[in-house]
Amino acid sequence: MTKKILIADDHHVVRIGTALILEKNFDDFEIDFAETYTEVKQKVENENYDLVILDIELPGSILKSMVKEIKSISGDILVMIFTSYKENIAMQYIEEGANGFLNKQSDPEVFVKAVEAIFKDGYYYTSGIANGMMEGLKKKKMIGSLSERELQVFNLLAKGNGNLEISNALNIEESTVGTYKRRVYQKLNITNLVELLEIYNEIH
The missing domain is CATH 1.10.10.10 (Winged helix-like DNA-binding domain superfamily/Winged helix DNA-binding domain)
Incomplete structure (x- = not known):
């Protein structure tokens, strides 16, 4: 069954690079793009996406509150934070309902693993995030x-x-x-x- 993915990032290179990795590793993905948070909300309201790959620095971003707002629009949607920020802010987004958090410097293999885990288990946490959660x-x-x-x-x-x-x-x-x-x-x-x-x- 085809899964609909929304890549939300205001950098063209990141959007295209992310899409290429997904297309290379998954046969059943239909990929769409958004460049602003306003566009994300509009698309989530009008389309049934399975996963949003979300940059937290989008124009119009409301940071961690975006996660809860997106999920309030579409209750079953999965959200993976894909950001240049380090993992020390991950818990803020996970507590708001994010299903995963990954730094943009991660290897493509790790990115693919994260997407697979989110669809299989409903979440993906690196060992660093998991340890931080346990410590918390x-x-x-x-x-x-x-x-x-x-x-x-x-x-x-x-x-x-x-x-x-x-x-x-x-x-x-x-x-x-x-x-x-x-x-x-x-x-x-x-x-x-x-x-x-x-x-x-x-x-x-």
């Missing part, structure tokens, strides 16, 4: 171990508040803030504010 889940579990008060202290610390400011905000003694802070550090297995901020940024 581990850190969320650690955050879940904090008591309500410890979580309040954690959030206030991450937002730049000192012990005195936290004491005033929560109406508790400054020494008590220190106690909660030590508990937070112990439960999160960290020793300083820099590590706390890293965890905070990863889960938000």
Whole structure:
């Protein structure tokens, strides 16, 4: 059965190169193109695409929100992010519903593998992304171990508040803030504010 693919990229060379790789490796693909995000939405509304290969820097891009919006137009559509950005932003798009994330510097063989996996399994994550997801889940579990008060202290610390400011905000003694802070550090297995901020940024 023929699958309809929409390659959404504003660079002609990327569109043609991507199409050539697909045509060389898949016999049952019907390929279409879009150069702006407005065009992507119009085409998804009017055609039944199986997969959108999406550059996040399209003219009119709304970045990660594009994924959710595309899927709200066509619920069964698959979305693979194909970008020059590195994998450290991948989770933002996966959490919005992206089925895969791949850097444009990837070898053609990896690109083909990604497309195959998305159609077979519904997703494709590189080992780096998969490891990041596991680490993220581990850190969320650690955050879940904090008591309500410890979580309040954690959030206030991450937002730049000192012990005195936290004491005033929560109406508790400054020494008590220190106690909660030590508990937070112990439960999160960290020793300083820099590590706390890293965890905070990863889960938000």
